[in-house]
Amino acid sequence: xxxxxxxxxxxxxxxxxxxxxxxxxxxxxxxxxxxxxxxxxxxxxxxxxxxxxxxxxxxxxxxxxxxxxxxxxxxxxxxxxxxxxxxxxxxxxxxxxxxxxxxxxxxxxxxxxxxxxxxxxxxxxxxxxxxxxxxxxxxxxxxxxxxxxxxxxxxxxxxxxxxxxxxxxxxxxxxxxxxxxxxxxxxxxxxxxxxxxxxxxxxxxxxxxxxxxxxxxxxxxxxxxxxxxx
Numbered sequence: 001x002x003x004x005x006x007x008x009x010x011x012x013x014x015x016x017x018x019x020x021x022x023x024x025x026x027x028x029x030x031x032x033x034x035x036x037x038x039x040x041x042x043x044x045x046x047x048x049x050x051x052x053x054x055x056x057x058x059x060x061x062x063x064x065x066x067x068x069x070x071x072x073x074x075x076x077x078x079x080x081x082x083x084x085x086x087x088x089x090x091x092x093x094x095x096x097x098x099x100x101x102x103x104x105x106x107x108x109x110x111x112x113x114x115x116x117x118x119x120x121x122x123x124x125x126x127x128x129x130x131x132x133x134x135x136x137x138x139x140x141x142x143x144x145x146x147x148x149x150x151x152x153x154x155x156x157x158x159x160x161x162x163x164x165x166x167x168x169x170x171x172x173x174x175x176x177x178x179x180x181x182x183x184x185x186x187x188x189x190x191x192x193x194x195x196x197x198x199x200x201x202x203x204x205x206x207x208x209x210x211x212x213x214x215x216x217x218x219x220x221x222x223x224x225x226x227x228x229x230x
Contacts, residue, residue: 154181
């Protein structure tokens with residue numbers, strides 16, 4: 001009996017050692033390391049939050065640049081505004097089924113309608129800006145002259161940005177920008193930027209010859225530096 005008890009005791013000790021060894025191996029595995037170490041998971045949360053905030057800031061900045069680019073380029077082309085916007089919105093809606101998932105990850109919000117709106121707005125701005133930019137950059141060097149009538153000459157006061165601290169800016173010195181509202185023979189009206197000297201020379205009802213070039217997408221692009229008075 002004594003020998004049998006010793007054998008059972010030795011077998012029980014061996015089983016205990018194997019169990020402890022297996023538990024240690026499980027904790028050291030890469031796929032279970034995060035579960036065994038809650039502190040590691042908590043350290044990853046601030047990193048993900050920082051990435052998401054960075055992406056939201058970049059998206060907001062990109063949206064502002066796209067909106068400013070669309071506003072500027074739309075005044076320098078004969079492309080009707082409904083064409084790029086229709087293409088952009090239709091494409092954005094068509095890709096929203098997958099695009100809203102990206103925004104759900106960025107915002108961390110489970111409201112589907114909000115993520116759909118964010119994707120549609122951002123994608124529409126980017127696609128519309130890309131259409132205008134493609135037509136602008138693809139413009140040929142040679143062009144023609146379009147006849148236009150000056151309807152108004154005006155100026156706007158804008159302000160430089162002044163940096164006073166890191167990531168902190170205030171409104172700086174004012175400056176003037178000048179524009180001329182032109183009505184072309186095809187009925188389109190455009191406000192084009194002009195120089196200070198041309199601003200002083202132009203008057204309403206003047207007839208001008210404005211240089212235009214064929215754009216990359218087939219719509220004429222205005223050359224505001226190529227203006228002649230008739």
